[in-house]
Amino acid sequence: MFDKKIYMARRAKLRQALKGGLVFFPGNPEVPCNYAGNTYPFRQDSNFLYFFGLQTPDMFGLIDLDADKDYLYADDLTMDDIIWMGHLPSVADMAAEAGISETAPVNDLKELLHKAVLSRRKIHYVAPYNMQVAQKMAEWMSVPVGKLKEDQSVELIKAISAQRSIKSKEELAEIEEAMDIAYKMHTLAMRMCKPGTYEYQVSGAIEGVALQHHGSMSFLPIVSMNGQTLHNHHHGNMLKEGRLMVVDAGAETHNHYCSDITRTTPVGGKFTTRQKEIYEIVLKANTTVIETLKPGLPYRDYHLSACKVIAQGLKDLGLMKGDVEQAVQEGAHALFMPHGLGHMMGLDVHDMENMGENLFGYDDEIRRSDQFGLSYLRLGRRLQPGFVLTDEPGIYFIPALIDQWKSKEKFTQYIDYGKVEAYKDFGGIRIEDDILITEKGCKVLGQPIPKTVAEVEEACLKA
Ligand code: GLY
Ligand code: MN
Ligand code: MN
Numbered sequence: 001m002f003d004k005k006i007y008m009a010r011r012a013k014l015r016q017a018l019k020g021g022l023v024f025f026p027g028n029p030e031v032p033c034n035y036a037g038n039t040y041p042f043r044q045d046s047n048f049l050y051f052f053g054l055q056t057p058d059m060f061g062l063i064d065l066d067a068d069k070d071y072l073y074a075d076d077l078t079m080d081d082i083i084w085m086g087h088l089p090s091v092a093d094m095a096a097e098a099g100i101s102e103t104a105p106v107n108d109l110k111e112l113l114h115k116a117v118l119s120r121r122k123i124h125y126v127a128p129y130n131m132q133v134a135q136k137m138a139e140w141m142s143v144p145v146g147k148l149k150e151d152q153s154v155e156l157i158k159a160i161s162a163q164r165s166i167k168s169k170e171e172l173a174e175i176e177e178a179m180d181i182a183y184k185m186h187t188l189a190m191r192m193c194k195p196g197t198y199e200y201q202v203s204g205a206i207e208g209v210a211l212q213h214h215g216s217m218s219f220l221p222i223v224s225m226n227g228q229t230l231h232n233h234h235h236g237n238m239l240k241e242g243r244l245m246v247v248d249a250g251a252e253t254h255n256h257y258c259s260d261i262t263r264t265t266p267v268g269g270k271f272t273t274r275q276k277e278i279y280e281i282v283l284k285a286n287t288t289v290i291e292t293l294k295p296g297l298p299y300r301d302y303h304l305s306a307c308k309v310i311a312q313g314l315k316d317l318g319l320m321k322g323d324v325e326q327a328v329q330e331g332a333h334a335l336f337m338p339h340g341l342g343h344m345m346g347l348d349v350h351d352m353e354n355m356g357e358n359l360f361g362y363d364d365e366i367r368r369s370d371q372f373g374l375s376y377l378r379l380g381r382r383l384q385p386g387f388v389l390t391d392e393p394g395i396y397f398i399p400a401l402i403d404q405w406k407s408k409e410k411f412t413q414y415i416d417y418g419k420v421e422a423y424k425d426f427g428g429i430r431i432e433d434d435i436l437i438t439e440k441g442c443k444v445l446g447q448p449i450p451k452t453v454a455e456v457e458e459a460c461l462k463a
Contacts, residue, residue, distance in 0.1 A: 001053035001255065002170050004099035010051050010163060011063060011070050011099075017159035018065055021122025024113070024141075025051060025061035026133045041216065045133075046347040046354070047126060049256055050164055052098045056088065060109055071102045073109040113140045124153035126160070129354045154359065161352055161360030165344065166386035172436065172445075174257035175346070175388060178218070179434065179446025181251035182259040185209045186449050189223070189247045190459040193265040199223045199235040202247065210251040218258035218349040221249035227264060227428030228396040230339055239267045244275060244427050250349060250434075258349040260390055261449060262432030269460030271453055278395050279429055279453060281313030285393035286431045286451075289341065293435060293442035298366045299389065300380040303341035306393045307333045307373075311414075314395070319423070322414045332414035334373025335405055336397070342390035343378040345434055350378060351388075383437045388445070392432035397423040 027048040030039040044055050052061045060073040072095040077088055095103045116123055127149040128134040138145040185206040192202045203223040210217050224232040227246030244266055250259040266275055285306040311333040314320040327333060344351035352360055361379040362368050369375050406417045436443045450459040
């Protein structure tokens with residue numbers, strides 16, 4: 001964790017942004033995998049990590065806005081805990097690391113919340129995503145589980161997202177560390193991208209890289225010859241010459257900051273002409289965004305400019321036709337790029353997604369679209385220095401979607417379905433970088449990971 005002063009300053013800033021009452025931050029419990037004693041790897045809640053930094057399960061943070069005091073509630077270990085899990089510092093010692101001097105057992109928190117509810121004190125919280133946490137919150141605050149979301153504090157969410165959206169230098173150093181690990185993961189995947197290798201061998205090897213760096217994966221990796229399935233977690237195929245392997249994978253550092261990188265590699269290390277043609281369009285969409293990114297403009301505009309590059313490139317190949325501007329405005333390109341250009345990244349790979357993207361990715365000025373494709377854009381609002389986001393355009397040939405649009409004669413003025421038919425066995429291509437918005441422009445984070453056709457082909461050749 002960082003120095004305690006960082007957590008104290010973050011909490012002080014949050015206190016200033018909120019009016020009164022209590023702010024409740026439940027940390028995460030261990031989550032059973034197949035029985036209570038066999039758990040998934042423990043992952044602390046990101047808001048708890050941001051304001052309290054501690055990585056121990058079953059801790060609860062509380063900020064009393066009226067008394068201007070912070071508290072940590074947790075139970076000290078029993079002898080049984082010590083026998084099975086070893087010694088941990090006392091709750092008071094752990095709290096001190098986060099700059100907190102007030103600690104108490106969890107039962108005291110239950111009483112305090114109960115009294116707060118009876119006296120109608122405001123309790124700010126973010127709706128939980130974990131059922132065990134939801135059950136506790138519902139019981140302790142006398143709210144039905146189904147009403148927790150409705151009663152969450154929008155004021156708190158906005159205050160947290162204002163803070164977490166702007167990455168500090170310590171956070172950027174962590175993200176750079178996650179990028180270093182991602183570099184190793186992706187260059188290894190390129191070297192392994194050979195006919196006869198199974199997707200799970202690549203996926204297992206890159207996960208090993210993250211683990212060997214005292215980290216973990218920032219999300220379930222996507223390692224697939226079927227890149228047209230956007231989040232494909234099936235890793236059972238043997239790689240075949242003539243196909244592409246999409247690897248969308250990132251690392252999480254020991255302190256839980258993320259990277260999220262996608263590279264697409266030809267199996268056997270050499271792009272075919274057809275693959276190269278599509279790859280160059282996706283690459284141009286990715287680099288056009290990087291060349292123009294700066295604070296001030298809505299990220300939605302960059303999404304649309306990447307989509308125009310894609311539509312123009314596909315028009316040049318004869319797969320699309322007609323007026324490119326109009327085609328993108330009407331959403332015809334979404335047959336090939338049905339997802340958003342990117343998202344915020346930080347302590348979560350999709351940063352703060354648990355708080356609802358509409359509350360931090362959009363605002364009163366930029367509202368989320370309901371148009372197919374654009375509606376999946378997680379970040380639409382104007383960019384500010386300190387944002388870290390992804391730039392991840394792609395082109396996909398999704399047979400079921402092509403068949404559906406074709407049968408409905410959708411956008412026949414913009415799409416040449418006869419030509420598209422021939423690409424139904426193509427798969428997909430995505431290229432993803434992680435980017436910091438600076439005062440005047442942007443910076444691609446991490447050391448450059450092979451990305452051009454020549455760089456990827458060369459990386460495949462390395463022993
Ligand atoms: N990890 C999925 C994505 O790139 O957003
Ligand atoms: Mn990704
Ligand atoms: Mn991403």
